Amino acid sequence: MATTFLPPGTSDITPEEIPQWRFVENAASRIFQLYGYLEMRTPVMEFTELFQRGIGDETDVVKKEMYSFEDKGGRGLTLRPEGTAGIMRSFAGTDVMNGNERRVFYMGPMFRGEKPAAGRKRQFHQIGVENAGGVSTLADAESMAMLAQYLDEIGITGYSLLINTRGSFEDRIAAEVLLREKLSKRSNELCDDCKERLGRNVWRVIDCKNPNCSAIVDELPDITDSFSAESRSYFEEVRGHLDKMGLEYTVDSKLVRGLDYYAHTVFEVTHSGLGAQNSLAGGGRYEVPVPGSKRPVPGVGFALGVERLLMARESLGAENPHLRKLDVYMISLGAAAVDANVIMSMTLRKAGISTVVCGGDKSMKGQMRAANRLSARFALIRGDQELERGVVVCKNMETSEQREIPEGEILEFDFRTRR
């Protein structure tokens, strides 16, 4: 039936797909731990104010994409649209404020009320890392190195790493004034969206895809030149580390990113196998303002879109891990055999052997088919004859070989490695 009773932009992750999800998740956990990161889990919902302050009131994400609601106590809550704000909320007021590093990674669902398209869902999944309190150019470069190692590890090739600097917050404010001044002169030539952005969010004009806007932006002097010497040398240092590490990257002066908390280094990984949403991962250095905290929480991190990782892997024809097969399917002929098999199934499972007992009154043929469908390695068959003699018939489903095993010796047979 075509009626899929699902909220738009959501989908099931089926048992058949789970192995690929586990594959990229397990690899993330393994690689990130090599860099000293530990897993952390924060709530899927937070106070709305956390995102308004953290991500920025004027960002598109906050302005029009959040799933916000009031709970029964009248509290304004929001389903998290990204992972950084929650982590920083947790770290606010701790020693990370004094520059002590906390390296954590997370994975889980995020929610944004956008129109679904290729590589874009309303509930999507991110794997992210944060080096909170890690204020150094090395921390920036190292997160990119870790990202690259991870992508290599899961078999994603052909991506590009784009980097840029947004300067310090002070630089940004100065640059905004400058940008607004320059762009205002030609505001009548900008697209409607950019006219809007001019007032509240000048930076977004820079990466506008509209050809007219883009041409105007191209004529602007390099904004980076207006940054302080400190900001510029910070960026130079980051690039120096990247070069040392042997990472390939492209400096893209139009890379600005959409969240307000970024300052200094920003980066993005793009891939051609994704359709219009070509961004696999994005991140950078940030200072996240958190309600209740006097100072913003600093750090550097990135997030990857899991659905997009899987799309990229698929476009590359990457091998997917296969489903684990069932060890034993128990076939019973008659009620007495069912009872005996139920008891034996408990013994097998306690010994670590995955076992399914047919509970219905299917025919022998029907039960054999079921065993086949479940890709069982072995079928254990028991009817009146076997019960009487205290044995079970053990059939290797791949080779069709059959042998009898005395009931008491069932655990001596090695079902796992098929002996």
Add this chain to the structure above:
RNA sequence: GUGGUUGUAGCUCAGUUGGUUAGAGCGCCUGGUUGUGGCCCAGGAGGUCGGGGGUUCGAAUCCCCUCAUCCACCCCA
């Protein structure tokens, strides 16, 4: 939010200029083997043709609305 695309069986899809009981492949069930799967053969079950309204003697087919899908814009992971 805007634009386009598609919506027929569990799945992938046919269905000619509107015309009688809406089809195929795969899957599923049964039988061909008293208690033996996959391959083959025979048979069978399964459809509010996304939903609502309209035009017509008659609509899966034409018109309108609606919902959903996919894609693009936008935004971002």
